[in-house]
Amino acid sequence: MPRCSSPRRRGPSCASLVRFLFAFEGVQLTVKPPRSPGAPVTAGRQQQRVFSGIQPTGRLHLGNYIGALSVWAANQARYDNIFCIVDLHALTIPEAIRVETLRAARRELAALLLACGIDPARSALFLQSYVPAHAELAWLLACVTPVGWLERMTQYKSKAAALTTVGAGLLEYPVLQAADILLYQADLVPVGEDQRQHIELARDIARRFHNLFRPVFTLPEPLVRPSGARIMGLDDPTVKMSKSLAEERPGHAIALTDSPERIRNAVMGAVTDSGRELRPGELSPGVANLLTIYEALSGRPRPDVEAEFAGQGYSAVKRAVADLVVSTLDPIRRRYLALSADAGYLDRILREGADRVHPIARATLDRVKRLMGLV
Structure with missing residues (x-):
């Protein structure tokens, strides 16, 4: 089976095995005009690139569909989309890791994303851990990120307060998140209100790197849905469905x-x-x-x-x-039940998705390492 070697291809070769006949309502999104001139690696791109990450933990619910998944599916023709199952982020609280559950959850999430309309012929879908550049860039960015920035993150403070032992991974979670975004020179990142702080941090880390070395990253902007983004709990409509x-x-x-x-x-x-x-x-x-x-x-x-x-x-x-x-x-x-029964197809989609984005990640990482004197 031939593999994609270029991010310009319409999709992985195995995508021809299936066609998704899904109809989704168009969604109007509020997008701030890009403030970054863009790094040279993005020159000549015809569409704005959107990076979307989702953890393989918990069961996806109606709020996730309305606030994120339906938007992702509806905008595949409008943007150059990269969808990443961020399994490395699922390791930040080691006491909660269930090895076999995590292995199965990654594949189940892939099946559900496909069932919701993510089309591998138009978008890249892959596992974060399949692209080592995520972790490598995260370390390089951690070296230029002040600890104080991370300690002020709202989600870190709330999660750390509930733990007896706080691992370094939880503190540096936003740095890995920044690396996920910056690695692909993403123009836009779909976010809820509780993630805006993380996008601002990614921009701050990029700016600090630019000041210390030279501009290399595109500064990402939040992609926000103006209505319906916050679905509340059915049992308690004062808290967000989670x-x-x-x-x-x-x-x-x-x-x-x-x-x-x-x-x-x-x-x-x-x-x-x-x-x-x-x-x-x-x-x-x-x-x-x-x-x-x-x-x-x-x-x-x-x-x-x-x-x-x-x-x-x-x-x-x-x-x-x-x-x-x-x-x-x-x-x-x-559709999910049918897709989840074909493990071979799901694994192939995830591997070919990683092959598809690897050249983009490699180009960014090589430039970062060159600027830092590592190559």
């Missing part, structure tokens, strides 16, 4: 692989308020969350959604939301 809480609280989230029955039960059990019917302009957090889900999956403007359900009882609203969620997620679940 993979970690879903493991602790059964009614918190809807997993992408849940059966139609489980989806309907979850939506019908969602917290609302003591009222009986929907009144636009007087929405409680729970009711507003249900409408946000409906708005995001239907692609309809919020005023139209509120007008449709005005005066209807909460049970009717929930049934409509449940129907829409089932019609969206059940095809994904069925």
